[in-house]
Amino acid sequence: MLLQENVSLAALTTFRIGGPARFFVEASSAADVQEAIAFAQSKSLPLFVLGGGSNLLVADSGWPGLVLKVAIPGIERRSGDDGGKVVFDVGAGESWDRFVSQAVMARCAGVECLSGIPGSVGGTPVQNVGAYGQEVSETIASVEVFDRKAGQVRELCREACGFSYRSSIFNTSERGRFIILRVTYALQSGGEPHLEYADLKRHFEGRETRPNLAETREAVRHIRARKGMLIVAGDPDCQSAGSFFKNPVLTEQQHEDLDRRAAAKGFTVPSYPALEKNRKVSAAWLVEKSGFARGYGFGHVGISSKHALAIVNRGGATSAEVLALKDQIQHRVEEIWGVHLEPEPVIVGFCSGQ
Numbered sequence: 001m002l003l004q005e006n007v008s009l010a011a012l013t014t015f016r017i018g019g020p021a022r023f024f025v026e027a028s029s030a031a032d033v034q035e036a037i038a039f040a041q042s043k044s045l046p047l048f049v050l051g052g053g054s055n056l057l058v059a060d061s062g063w064p065g066l067v068l069k070v071a072i073p074g075i076e077r078r079s080g081d082d083g084g085k086v087v088f089d090v091g092a093g094e095s096w097d098r099f100v101s102q103a104v105m106a107r108c109a110g111v112e113c114l115s116g117i118p119g120s121v122g123g124t125p126v127q128n129v130g131a132y133g134q135e136v137s138e139t140i141a142s143v144e145v146f147d148r149k150a151g152q153v154r155e156l157c158r159e160a161c162g163f164s165y166r167s168s169i170f171n172t173s174e175r176g177r178f179i180i181l182r183v184t185y186a187l188q189s190g191g192e193p194h195l196e197y198a199d200l201k202r203h204f205e206g207r208e209t210r211p212n213l214a215e216t217r218e219a220v221r222h223i224r225a226r227k228g229m230l231i232v233a234g235d236p237d238c239q240s241a242g243s244f245f246k247n248p249v250l251t252e253q254q255h256e257d258l259d260r261r262a263a264a265k266g267f268t269v270p271s272y273p274a275l276e277k278n279r280k281v282s283a284a285w286l287v288e289k290s291g292f293a294r295g296y297g298f299g300h301v302g303i304s305s306k307h308a309l310a311i312v313n314r315g316g317a318t319s320a321e322v323l324a325l326k327d328q329i330q331h332r333v334e335e336i337w338g339v340h341l342e343p344e345p346v347i348v349g350f351c352s353g354q
């Protein structure tokens with residue numbers, strides 16, 4: 001394991017923002033992970049676990065301790081089928097989209113709508129990655145972790161991960177405790193693609209035959225590219241962390257209040273049913289209807305010209321500038337609509353952050 005010092009984190013994130021890591025290591029095995037943790041403990045250094053850097057806003061001052069990049073490789077298809085399911089054990093350091101591509105090629109359904117999401121496999125359970133009607137919690141069978149509290153490798157079953165919308169124990173109750181080493185997905189062999197999401201249905205409108213998994217993957221990537229949600233080299237709308245805010249989940253009463261405010265302005269708020277009688281509201285709509293249109297500029301930062309929910313680094317942006325725009329948007333949305341928007345990316349290296 002190579003221990004490096006003062007490594008720029010900007011280059012390791014999709015936002016291309018952030019100062020240096022005081023110490024940096026890349027771990028390609030569970031043993032490397034344990035060695036890195038022992039080093040951090042011996043020097044009383046704070047530890048930050050890095051995957052593909054696609055859901056992070058790193059402070060301009062960087063990270064004062066050790067950054068551990070999990071680079072454990074391997075996509076292994078297990079022979080044992082489980083009720084028509086094919087099981088894949090995937091190293092946390094693998095590219096998520098490479099795994100999706102292999103699963104689709106193997107005609108295994110369950111992750112095709114999650115095509116084109118950047119980042120590592122190990123990052124997917126953390127916020128229960130989801131898009132176009134699928135979430136990883138539907139196909140994750142178990143997660144192998146290094147438990148820093150118990151000092152040992154453990155296997156967590158799906159139920160133990162506490163998945164819900166953009167959330168799991170890894171980013172809430174047990175944040176910082178587990179380092180994800182490997183994820184096991186159970187996919188449906190020969191399964192049909194999941195075509196519930198409106199954008200996808202529209203894409204295939206007028207077609208007489210049902211699209212297959214590969215066509216669905218291509219459609220998702222195409223839709224994502226149009227929205228600036230696919231990393232495309234040279235596209236200025238791609239220097240982001242994807243959606244900057246989660247879609248707020250409102251109680252019936254909160255939703256009624258929002259509807260009243262919208263009706264007074266002649267609008268209908270796009271919303272969808274969520275668990276326990278709640279409703280999920282489009283954060284992109286709230287942002288746009290608060291005066292932050294696509295292409296909105298604010299110095300080196302702005303809003304993607306393709307999607308109102310992505311704050312983008314237009315070149316040379318600092319994390320302080322991103323946070324200033326975030327604050328401005330949160331303040332306006334709350335003032336006009338009475339709704340608090342929660343940021344989706346992990347904010348790293350700030351006093352109030354990780």
Ligand SMILES: Cc1cc2nc3c(=O)[nH]c(=O)nc-3n(C[C@H](O)[C@H](O)[C@H](O)COP(=O)(O)OP(=O)(O)OC[C@H]3O[C@@H](n4cnc5c(N)ncnc54)[C@H](O)[C@@H]3O)c2cc1C
Pocket residue numbers: 014048049050051052053054055056070092117118119120121122123124126127128129130131170178179180181228229230231238240241242243346
């Ligand atoms: C253009 C774009 C589009 C996106 N679209 C979507 C989308 O449609 N849906 C969606 O849900 N997300 C989306 N994202 C966000 C992001 O891609 C996902 O959340 C992704 O899973 C993050 O993985 P990562 O490896 O990059 O994690 P990182 O950004 O490196 O880390 C994110 C968090 O996970 C933790 N973490 C990472 N790896 C591990 C590990 N091995 N063990 C323990 N903790 C770990 C980190 O400590 C940090 O807290 C998008 C981002 C971009 C830039």
